[in-house]
Amino acid sequence: MGHALLAGHLAPESPDSPATRPNLTRMLFLDEQYRELFTDWNGQAQLGVASLRLVAGRHPHDRALAELIGQLAMNCDEFATRWARHPVRTCTSGVKHLRHPLVGALDLSFENLVIPGASGQRLIAYTAEPGSPSEAALRLLGSVTAPVAEDPTAVRR
Structure with a gap:
């Protein structure tokens, strides 16, 4: 669903593979379709850079980082400009306002949870207000993107 x-x-x-796993910060700056999801891309970009700067300070010798x-600095002037300002900030919860290409507008609360251990991985959980248009949109998204179950009565040849 995520x-x-x-x-x-x-x-x-x-x-499924670390080599092809999407990185949300990379996508925020280099993937036009992901970028279009955010109704407030500028706010998301500022938060993304500030959060990345915080992570970079905590992991100064991380080669992949x-x-x-x-x-990002070489391929996106907007990132480079924001990075040069040296913002540092964390964001553990809030509301994301999205414009999804299949189901339209979504206002989703989120919680950013840090996975214990040295990996630095985080889990972001999104929820919609019960009974809201955003909840209906999430349900619709789940139904149109769910894998098709194989018919157990079908004869295989």
């Missing part, structure tokens, strides 16, 4: 919400334009198997920052 893939359908944020990266439905990418191959469904892309999160340095490569990500370098890739």
Whole structure:
């Protein structure tokens, strides 16, 4: 469901492999379709850079992180300009306002949870207000993107 919400334009198997797993910060600056999801892209971009700067300060010797920052700085002037301002901030909860290409407007509360351990991985949980148009849109998204169940009565040849 998370893939359908944020990266439905990418191959469904892309999160399965570290080599093809989408990076949300990279997508925010370099993937036009992901970028279009956010009604307040500027706010998301500022928060993304500030959060990345915080992570970079905590993991100064992380080669993959340095490569990500370098890739973004070289390929996106908007990122480079924001990075040069040195913003630092964390965001653990709030509301994301999205414009999804399949189901339209969504206002989703989110919680950013840190996975215990040294990996630095986080889990972002999105929820919609019960009974809201956003909840209906999430249900619709789930129904149109759910894998088709195989018919157990079908005869295989």
